Amino acid sequence: LLDGADVAMLNSLGISRVHVFGKPVCAVMSTGDEVVDAGARERGRHQIFDANRPALKACAERHCSSVVDLGIAGDTEGRLETLVEEALEDKVDVLVTSGGVSMGDADLVKPILEKRGKVHFGKVLMKPGKPLTFATIERDCGQKMLVFGLPGNPVSSYVTFNLVVVPALRKVRTTVRFRHPFAQHFLTCFFLLLFFSQPRKRSWLGGKSPCSRD
Numbered sequence: 001l002l003d004g005a006d007v008a009m010l011n012s013l014g015i016s017r018v019h020v021f022g023k024p025v026c027a028v029m030s031t032g033d034e035v036v037d038a039g040a041r042e043r044g045r046h047q048i049f050d051a052n053r054p055a056l057k058a059c060a061e062r063h064c065s066s067v068v069d070l071g072i073a074g075d076t077e078g079r080l081e082t083l084v085e086e087a088l089e090d091k092v093d094v095l096v097t098s099g100g101v102s103m104g105d106a107d108l109v110k111p112i113l114e115k116r117g118k119v120h121f122g123k124v125l126m127k128p129g130k131p132l133t134f135a136t137i138e139r140d141c142g143q144k145m146l147v148f149g150l151p152g153n154p155v156s157s158y159v160t161f162n163l164v165v166v167p168a169l170r171k172v173r174t175t176v177r178f179r180h181p182f183a184q185h186f187l188t189c190f191f192l193l194l195f196f197s198q199p200r201k202r203s204w205l206g207g208k209s210p211c212s213r214d
Helices: 004-012 052-060 077-089 109-116 154-173 181-196
Strands: 025-030 066-072 094-098 118-121 133-138 144-150
Touching (some): 052 066, 052 154, 077 144, 109 118, 109 133, 109 144, 144 154
Antiparallel strands (some): 118 133, 133 144
8 A cells, every 4th residue: 555655755756657456356155054144043953153254254354455245155056156156247356165175965166166167276285274275267358266165164264264365365466467367377386386395284283372471
């Protein structure tokens, strides 16, 4: 962001116009019939409140111009496809989903991404976050939307978002022409090198740091 000092410096140099970088538009979506919105009046005994989508939305708002809340898709293929198309129509730059990327019968995110776009990888050497998925979907105009399929576990979802999605959002907003194919190839190679160049699985563990009173 340009503050008053930046504007003063530019004008003192005789510069009246500068190139600026727009923040990306992000969309978040939860999957699974077992999750419901917090505050829902009706909740089955097998259902839990959705913690992932609100957390991801709050994290994304720091790095995006706007965040589209697509709601809960459930475990219905038609509903998932509809929400993906809605993200494309809204010209979303980055779509983030949680859940539905493992190997169960109801995990439909990967098959839909494979049918609609290109899945670059669907598993990483990392714990938590092993089923992390990255794909791209091309629009009719040739532009591409990045898609990150995060695990459904709240801890895994939060960790993978901060380790993977946040760097991507930062790269998107600092790329002059994000929709240029170079940006797409750069991000794809970055993720492949990050997670597949290490012979051993990376583990991220939670912990507490003691505070000294001195």
